[in-house]
Amino acid sequence: MSELRWDPLKSNWAIITTGRGRRPQEFLTPRERLPVTVCPFCPGKEQKTPPEVYALRHTGSGSNQPGWQVRVIPNKFPVLKIEGEIDSRAHGLYDRMNGIGAHEIIIEHPDHERDMADLTGSEIAEVFKAFRARMIDLRNDARFRYLFAFKNHGIEAAINMPHSHSQLIAVPLVPPMITTELSICRDYFGHKERCLICDLMMQERQEKVRVVRDDGNFLVYAPYASSFPFELRITPLHHGHDFTAQTDQQLLALGEAMSDTLKRLRSTLRDPPFSFILHTAPPMHLRKGRPEYWGSLPFDYHWYIELAPKLTKMAGFEWGTGFHMNPTSPEEAASFLRGAEITLRP
Amino acid sequence: MSELRWDPLKSNWAIITTGRGRRPQEFLTPRERLPVTVCPFCPGKEQKTPPEVYALRHTGSGSNQPGWQVRVIPNKFPVLKIEGEIDSRAHGLYDRMNGIGAHEIIIEHPDHERDMADLTGSEIAEVFKAFRARMIDLRNDARFRYLFAFKNHGIEAAINMPHSHSQLIAVPLVPPMITTELSICRDYFGHKERCLICDLMMQERQEKVRVVRDDGNFLVYAPYASSFPFELRITPLHHGHDFTAQTDQQLLALGEAMSDTLKRLRSTLRDPPFSFILHTAPPMHLRKGRPEYWGSLPFDYHWYIELAPKLTKMAGFEWGTGFHMNPTSPEEAASFLRGAEITLRP
Numbered sequence A, B: 001m002s003e004l005r006w007d008p009l010k011s012n013w014a015i016i017t018t019g020r021g022r023r024p025q026e027f028l029t030p031r032e033r034l035p036v037t038v039c040p041f042c043p044g045k046e047q048k049t050p051p052e053v054y055a056l057r058h059t060g061s062g063s064n065q066p067g068w069q070v071r072v073i074p075n076k077f078p079v080l081k082i083e084g085e086i087d088s089r090a091h092g093l094y095d096r097m098n099g100i101g102a103h104e105i106i107i108e109h110p111d112h113e114r115d116m117a118d119l120t121g122s123e124i125a126e127v128f129k130a131f132r133a134r135m136i137d138l139r140n141d142a143r144f145r146y147l148f149a150f151k152n153h154g155i156e157a158a159i160n161m162p163h164s165h166s167q168l169i170a171v172p173l174v175p176p177m178i179t180t181e182l183s184i185c186r187d188y189f190g191h192k193e194r195c196l197i198c199d200l201m202m203q204e205r206q207e208k209v210r211v212v213r214d215d216g217n218f219l220v221y222a223p224y225a226s227s228f229p230f231e232l233r234i235t236p237l238h239h240g241h242d243f244t245a246q247t248d249q250q251l252l253a254l255g256e257a258m259s260d261t262l263k264r265l266r267s268t269l270r271d272p273p274f275s276f277i278l279h280t281a282p283p284m285h286l287r288k289g290r291p292e293y294w295g296s297l298p299f300d301y302h303w304y305i306e307l308a309p310k311l312t313k314m315a316g317f318e319w320g321t322g323f324h325m326n327p328t329s330p331e332e333a334a335s336f337l338r339g340a341e342i343t344l345r346p
Helices: A121-138 A176-192 A196-207 A248-269 A284-289 A316-321 A330-338 B121-138 B176-192 B196-207 B248-269 B284-289 B316-321 B330-338
Strands: A002-007 A012-017 A054-057 A068-074 A088-091 A094-098 A102-107 A146-153 A165-171 A211-214 A218-221 A232-236 A274-279 A304-309 A324-326 B002-007 B012-017 B054-057 B068-074 B088-091 B094-098 B102-107 B146-153 B165-171 B211-214 B218-221 B232-236 B274-279 B304-309 B324-326
Touching: A054 A121, A068 A121, A102 A121, A121 A146, A121 A165, A121 A248, A146 B316, A176 A196, A176 B316, A196 A211, A196 A218, A211 A248, A211 A330, A218 A248, A232 A248, A248 A304, A248 A330, A274 B316, A316 A324, A316 B146, A316 B176, A316 B274, B054 B121, B068 B121, B102 B121, B121 B146, B121 B165, B121 B248, B176 B196, B196 B211, B196 B218, B211 B248, B211 B330, B218 B248, B232 B248, B248 B304, B248 B330, B316 B324
Parallel strands: A012 A324, B012 B324
Antiparallel strands: A002 A012, A002 B094, A054 A068, A068 A102, A088 A094, A094 B002, A102 A165, A146 A165, A146 A274, A211 A218, A218 A232, A232 A304, A274 A304, B002 B012, B054 B068, B068 B102, B088 B094, B102 B165, B146 B165, B146 B274, B211 B218, B218 B232, B232 B304, B274 B304
């Protein structure tokens, strides 16, 4: 009927429906599409956005002109502002810090009509190269403690610009959930001199039932204690703590894994809203400052991408407890995705 | 523009829009109502539910017959099942436990058309008395480690039965988020011999700007580092760790505070979907087993209710980091709610 499962990486439980759970067709609701208006992310509209901070361009095209393949711009409406010094202080029992940070938009492709699932592996690799370039630049800013690269797709995942894009946010602190994950990996390495994420992959490759895809470069699997139906991890088989140290060749393999995975999700769940987020080690200046706290990087952490379609509604119980009811077991989800037909968009 | 704020009770940060944030009318979207079909929670349909485990009844009415004011039944489709022994084991690096627990439905009122916000304080007090009675019964079951009483309202908060009801779930483990909160309170008390939640209330009553309502029994305030717009805590001014030890008189005061708060929210945000969850100490058998872990209850913990309307969409960033972007500061939210007109439903 149902089972409680614990994930050592997240140190959290989920309630999983075992046996026959909710099948993909039970999650199909009409997907809203945003109205088409003048899109500032389209080629020819470069003057409507802040000046670009990175672009992959065809030879001969000038900055902030058409002729780009991937384009990164500061968000016109950032949640955190780049100007100013960090001002951190107590407010009675509470703490406050002014909202210093960076918020950039990665426009993934010039074509307004193509979602990330329509892109080829090598096209998506160019998006990951943009992540890498921007993260290498931003991590030099000593005010920033962590960099989040993520993508939301679909209105239900809070997207209000239809042109396919990802986001990068630099924050002046390491959020507790990330600190917890880093500490768990550090403790595990401290006890065993092995990486927890490598060990989890070894178990998943032995059991096979939760593996969606294994091409020898990246393992795509549904975590044993998935909090959400069709939740996935895309993890490099080659151990490494730092996304920004990945070669072009590794990012090409990541692009292929992502392109294939998104096509499987789209075919199984009919263009579901989804989010993914890149988990990687914090910038090195943190480690230099507090090696006792940040552990023995590069050994103890392992970067990966966490991806989940947004199919269920979160309510009181999940919010108040942090543990989720997942109506589709990861074994079933992986089986549906393995069997998915990979088609291009009609 | 925006500010990062830290809450010592949750040990977490939120990004809060300061200055002019999103105002109530910007959150108004059409609220879906569920279709009216034959409702098994209505009087006269008692045979369509599992037999009741508690009811407040008019004199002379028989079990599982009409004549009740509040009625508690086991959920026909429970997420956790009551039969069986706990079977907890490792699965390689992971852990699993069979899905043992309890899942009950508290039908709050016989009238299908009245939501909780339509009820009087004394009517809501009867719902809280049902929580208390069922928690006192379920906590005797040594398999259960924690009891969650909560309510979801509205389709967006995952409700699929329109007749107003709350839920009670007993789980065979204490979820990490609850353990964290209990440890934080225990550590604070260990250092200061004072309750953190009492100290937070003292600061809120001094600053006043985030207080919605203070009747000398319960303080209703928007937490300084609210993760969600219009998030609220309803906290008893009288210190106590255990909801089940509250007297009828205290529950009447809680009912009044809840009734008034829900009416303010409904008038400000036009019947928003919302959830609330009761935070209380774990059952005492846990404390007897591991006093070193569960601390010096009744001194170090303080029960309260956490309430939030569901107005924003959660996506990748919030999910991956556990920290939220809140577009309405708690100072603004409290000011709107203080000024709300308290009207009965038209």
